[in-house]
Amino acid sequence: MKKKLIVQKFGGTSLSNIQKIQSAANRIKKKIKSGCNVVVIVSALGKTTDYLQSLINKIDINGDAREIDTILSSGEQASSGLMALFLNKIGINARSFLGWQIPILTNKSYGKAKILDINVNFLKQIIKNGVTPIIAGFQGISEELRITTIGRGGSDTTAVAIASKLHADRCEIFTDVDGVFTTDPRYVKKAKKINNLTYDEILEMASVGAQVLEPRSVSLAKKNNVPLIVKSSFRNIEGTNISKARKIIEKRNVSGIVFSKNDSKITLLGVPDKPGVAAKIFGSLARKDINVDMIVQNISVDGKFSDLTFTVSENDLFRAKKSINKIKKEVGIKNILPDSKVAKLSIVGIGMRTNAGIAEEMFKALAKEKINIDLISTSEIKISVLISRKHILKAVNVLHKVFKLSDKIKK
Amino acid sequence: MKKKLIVQKFGGTSLSNIQKIQSAANRIKKKIKSGCNVVVIVSALGKTTDYLQSLINKIDINGDAREIDTILSSGEQASSGLMALFLNKIGINARSFLGWQIPILTNKSYGKAKILDINVNFLKQIIKNGVTPIIAGFQGISEELRITTIGRGGSDTTAVAIASKLHADRCEIFTDVDGVFTTDPRYVKKAKKINNLTYDEILEMASVGAQVLEPRSVSLAKKNNVPLIVKSSFRNIEGTNISKARKIIEKRNVSGIVFSKNDSKITLLGVPDKPGVAAKIFGSLARKDINVDMIVQNISVDGKFSDLTFTVSENDLFRAKKSINKIKKEVGIKNILPDSKVAKLSIVGIGMRTNAGIAEEMFKALAKEKINIDLISTSEIKISVLISRKHILKAVNVLHKVFKLSDKIKK
Numbered sequence: 025m026k027k028k029l030i031v032q033k034f035g036g037t038s039l040s041n042i043q044k045i046q047s048a049a050n051r052i053k054k055k056i057k058s059g060c061n062v063v064v065i066v067s068a069l070g071k072t073t074d075y076l077q078s079l080i081n082k083i084d085i086n087g088d089a090r091e092i093d094t095i096l097s098s099g100e101q102a103s104s105g106l107m108a109l110f111l112n113k114i115g116i117n118a119r120s121f122l123g124w125q126i127p128i129l130t131n132k133s134y135g136k137a138k139i140l141d142i143n144v145n146f147l148k149q150i151i152k153n154g155v156t157p158i159i160a161g162f163q164g165i166s167e168e169l170r171i172t173t174i175g176r177g178g179s180d181t182t183a184v185a186i187a188s189k190l191h192a193d194r195c196e197i198f199t200d201v202d203g204v205f206t207t208d209p210r211y212v213k214k215a216k217k218i219n220n221l222t223y224d225e226i227l228e229m230a231s232v233g234a235q236v237l238e239p240r241s242v243s244l245a246k247k248n249n250v251p252l253i254v255k256s257s258f259r260n261i262e263g264t265n266i267s268k269a270r271k272i273i274e275k276r277n278v279s280g281i282v283f284s285k286n287d288s289k290i291t292l293l294g295v296p297d298k299p300g301v302a303a304k305i306f307g308s309l310a311r312k313d314i315n316v317d318m319i320v321q322n323i324s325v326d327g328k329f330s331d332l333t334f335t336v337s338e339n340d341l342f343r344a345k346k347s348i349n350k351i352k353k354e355v356g357i358k359n360i361l362p363d364s365k366v367a368k369l370s371i372v373g374i375g376m377r378t379n380a381g382i383a384e385e386m387f388k389a390l391a392k393e394k395i396n397i398d399l400i401s402t403s404e405i406k407i408s409v410l411i412s413r414k415h416i417l418k419a420v421n422v423l424h425k426v427f428k429l430s431d432k433i434k435k
Numbered sequence: 436m437k438k439k440l441i442v443q444k445f446g447g448t449s450l451s452n453i454q455k456i457q458s459a460a461n462r463i464k465k466k467i468k469s470g471c472n473v474v475v476i477v478s479a480l481g482k483t484t485d486y487l488q489s490l491i492n493k494i495d496i497n498g499d500a501r502e503i504d505t506i507l508s509s510g511e512q513a514s515s516g517l518m519a520l521f522l523n524k525i526g527i528n529a530r531s532f533l534g535w536q537i538p539i540l541t542n543k544s545y546g547k548a549k550i551l552d553i554n555v556n557f558l559k560q561i562i563k564n565g566v567t568p569i570i571a572g573f574q575g576i577s578e579e580l581r582i583t584t585i586g587r588g589g590s591d592t593t594a595v596a597i598a599s600k601l602h603a604d605r606c607e608i609f610t611d612v613d614g615v616f617t618t619d620p621r622y623v624k625k626a627k628k629i630n631n632l633t634y635d636e637i638l639e640m641a642s643v644g645a646q647v648l649e650p651r652s653v654s655l656a657k658k659n660n661v662p663l664i665v666k667s668s669f670r671n672i673e674g675t676n677i678s679k680a681r682k683i684i685e686k687r688n689v690s691g692i693v694f695s696k697n698d699s700k701i702t703l704l705g706v707p708d709k710p711g712v713a714a715k716i717f718g719s720l721a722r723k724d725i726n727v728d729m730i731v732q733n734i735s736v737d738g739k740f741s742d743l744t745f746t747v748s749e750n751d752l753f754r755a756k757k758s759i760n761k762i763k764k765e766v767g768i769k770n771i772l773p774d775s776k777v778a779k780l781s782i783v784g785i786g787m788r789t790n791a792g793i794a795e796e797m798f799k800a801l802a803k804e805k806i807n808i809d810l811i812s813t814s815e816i817k818i819s820v821l822i823s824r825k826h827i828l829k830a831v832n833v834l835h836k837v838f839k840l841s842d843k844i845k846k
Binding site: 098 | 453503504506509510513516519520531533535581
């Protein structure tokens with residue numbers, strides 16, 4: 025029988041000291057001894073990348089992205105060597121590989137490069153020779169032979185890209201939590217680990233602020249149908265399985281509740297209700313690289329003016345205001361009302377597709393607690409509302425209870 | 436007129452924080468603005484290499500040298516990028532280069548690789564294009580496309596090798612001291628900076644323990660006749676110039692006094708005085724990679740037995756004793772007397788070549804202070820003595836005074 029091929033990715037928190045590196049190495053060894061071929065992807069140790077970024081920030085945060093990538097990629101270089109060293113010590117024939125040594129070819133968008141090609145034949149030959157490759161995550165090489173990085177959290181993407189190209193049986197993402205939770209356990213005591221999720225669910229959860237997996241890596245896994253598992257690198261328990269369709273027998277409408285507290289709202293009063301106005305407003309923001317999230321335009325009563333409300337990241341609020349102010353006169357906006365005290369709360373679940381009553385249940389529960397909803401946006405498997413930031417703790421707990429997320433899953 | 440080409444090397448202590456990196460960058464800029472082409476070599480920031488080595492030591496100090504080199508070389512990777520970032524910020528068109536990007540080809544002796552070739556045509560083209568190359572020191576690439584390192588202090592060697600190959604006008608080594616001193620200022624208050632030294636003098640000083648320049652880099656500079664300057668990266672003062680022959684008008688017999696306190700002495704009593712015995716003894720040590728420094732064999736009185744005394748590094752004392760013990764019976768050695776409480780003291784100076792009275796002056800001065808001399812070894816420009824470790828402070832001060840090293844140099 026052909027050996028199973030497993031890609032295992034260890035994040036920085038799983039490699040923050042020698043004991044943790046050892047524990048990760050033992051985990052890899054155990055998997056190999058169980059009869060699998062393993063390909064390992066490592067992040068930089070602990071907070072190494074943050075430290076390097078802090079040095080960069082002190083020098084020139086907007087400096088040459090090629091130099092910044094050279095600096096940042098050094099963290100994964102060290103950790104891949106250290107992991108190979110440890111594995112060799114405990115009897116596993118392992119070897120570190122840097123992005124340029126495989127190579128992992130990317131485009132030239134330094135700092136957020138896209139993987140174009142991976143020399144998998146070389147990796148296959150390495151594996152065939154009985155060597156376990158320890159690949160430095162987050163990095164590649166461009167055609168001009170300079171080191172690239174593929175964005176923060178990029179080691180997840182490296183892992184999924186390698187797993188896809190090698191047609192791995194699965195890709196295991198080891199982290200410092202037990203898996204993906206119904207909501208943030210720091211806010212809801214009864215938050216529970218979710219055993220099974222679909223790619224779409226985790227994508228919606230990630231896009232609204234759950235820092236579990238890099239969204240690009242999930243999209244890539246979905247595209248290539250690579251089974252993902254998020255699990256603890258410290259505790260020996262089952263993690264969260266992520267695949268195309270979770271078992272239908274798990275009856276559940278809402279899978280998780282996610283929220284973000286770094287949103288800000290801008291309301292434009294008295295916006296002329298004529299074609300091209302919205303394009304002008306959002307175009308001016310886009311040109312400043314300001315991402316707009318939720319947008320609601322009130323129906324114009326007199327056919328002449330309407331109100332427009334949208335959200336941006338709190339970091340962008342000042343720049344967004346400034347940008348709108350510049351076109352205020354030209355567009356004919358009467359007033360700009362910024363509000364940085366808002367939070368976005370979302371419920372996500374593949375079951376919502378076929379259950380129309382979920383939204384009503386959510387709004388009712390919030391209304392009962394006298395929590396006002398500012399904005400609403402929905403997708404097929406997600407409902408997001410914008411509420412006052414001071415209500416977030418109460419709101420999450422209420423919804424967690426209403427949707428019975430701490431109950432045992434019915435099968 | 437052709438622009439001068441200067442190689443500037445900055446060590447870890449010159450790059451231990453953002454202010455120091457900035458100060459080094461400004462120094463580079465000033466040199467460029469004065470009309471020179473500059474090639475920069477950087478070490479890792481501050482104690483980065485020590486930190487990485489400490490991680491390696493915790494895992495497997497005798498592990499795969501290829502992995503260790505991958506780990507250690509990451510420090511210079513980060514610093515080359517950071518320096519390039521800083522220079523670009525202050526208006527200098529600079530670019531980082533890693534060993535594999537030039538490439539600097541070395542042999543496969545990982546951890547202590549020898550530079551075989553440097554693609555200087557590529558570097559010349561870069562310089563011609565108006566770009567200042569910031570080269571990661573200490574690293575290269577082997578023919579099997581893996582990162583190599585060339586030994587601790589290797590950035591000096593990288594700098595001199597680059598300077599040689601580019602036929603640079605000089606190679607400036609920036610460090611945290613003002614230059615090379617007549618002796619260790621921590622021991623002798625009146626120690627003075629030496630303005631001019633020859634390659635041979637600095638080599639003798641380095642080989643007997645002065646941690647100023649990596650000896651291999653000096654040999655390379657001597658071989659290629661590259662003028663070296665050791666100077667402070669913080670203070671704007673002239674450093675120490677090192678060249679083939681220093682100005683004859685500087686009348687000086689002794690240039691400097693150096694000492695090391697990590698020597699140990701082993702005396703073998705009653706060694707049979709017949710051919711092949713010394714070879715057997717030192718062969719057994721060499722096979723264990725134990726370096727023997729000074730050797731003295733007493734004249735055999737009866738023609739049958741003599742005493743043999745030699746020094747090894749204190750770290751090797753135990754292993755040396757063990758090794759001799761193994762052949763004690765076979766060779767017929769009567770007794771082994773180890774002594775770890777010794778120190779080696781040397782006076783170095785090119786003027787000693789033509790002045791026979793120096794040795795006598797040294798021995799007299801020590802005798803006057805009742806400091807006993809255990810062993811003596813000499814070269815053309817150096818006299819070393821082994822004395823009791825407890826006398827070292829007194830001995831250095833006495834000799835510093837006797838040879839008038841704190842006086843103004845007569846011209």
